[in-house]
Amino acid sequence: MDDSTRTLIGTATDAARNAYIPYSHYPVGAALRAKDGTVYGGCNVENAAYPTTICAERVALVKAVSEGQRVFEAIAIVTPNGGAPCGTCRQMLYEFAPNLRVILAKPDGTVVYDGVLSDLLPRGFGPESLPDVIP
Ligand code: THU
Numbered sequence: 001m002d003d004s005t006r007t008l009i010g011t012a013t014d015a016a017r018n019a020y021i022p023y024s025h026y027p028v029g030a031a032l033r034a035k036d037g038t039v040y041g042g043c044n045v046e047n048a049a050y051p052t053t054i055c056a057e058r059v060a061l062v063k064a065v066s067e068g069q070r071v072f073e074a075i076a077i078v079t080p081n082g083g084a085p086c087g088t089c090r091q092m093l094y095e096f097a098p099n100l101r102v103i104l105a106k107p108d109g110t111v112v113y114d115g116v117l118s119d120l121l122p123r124g125f126g127p128e129s130l131p132d133v134i135p
Helices: 003-016 056-066 087-096
Strands: 029-034 039-043 072-078 101-105 111-116
Touching: 003 029, 003 039, 003 056, 003 072, 003 101, 029 056, 039 056, 056 072, 056 087, 072 087
Parallel strands: 072 101
Antiparallel strands: 029 039, 029 072, 101 111
């Protein structure tokens, strides 16, 4: 494994330590690397109104986009069992980066998946899917 991948997984592992998970007790950490090399971490933040919970991946993404980033290279996601990102997170990431490299790992650094987002969201709906409605 190259150094940048190891670092990305390390950042996601660190982020998972901040997970606010009083309901599921399932910590998730994400680390999203923008094209300029900046890495944005995120953790899941749960809520007593359960559906308002936000996943780690979307926290990392909205942090990055709100800082002006639009182009992304890779995301590392660390969960206790190497779990895959939910459909909502796949969709939100697809908006910006259909070819995003997705690395799923466990806290001990074991990689369970290293692939491309478009393989996790086949025939995804993205910006190019919308017809031009404004002439
Ligand atoms: N979770 C994430 O953070 N990312 C995902 O893609 C899957 C699920 C969180 C949401 C919730 O806090 C916990 O994992 C259990 O569903």
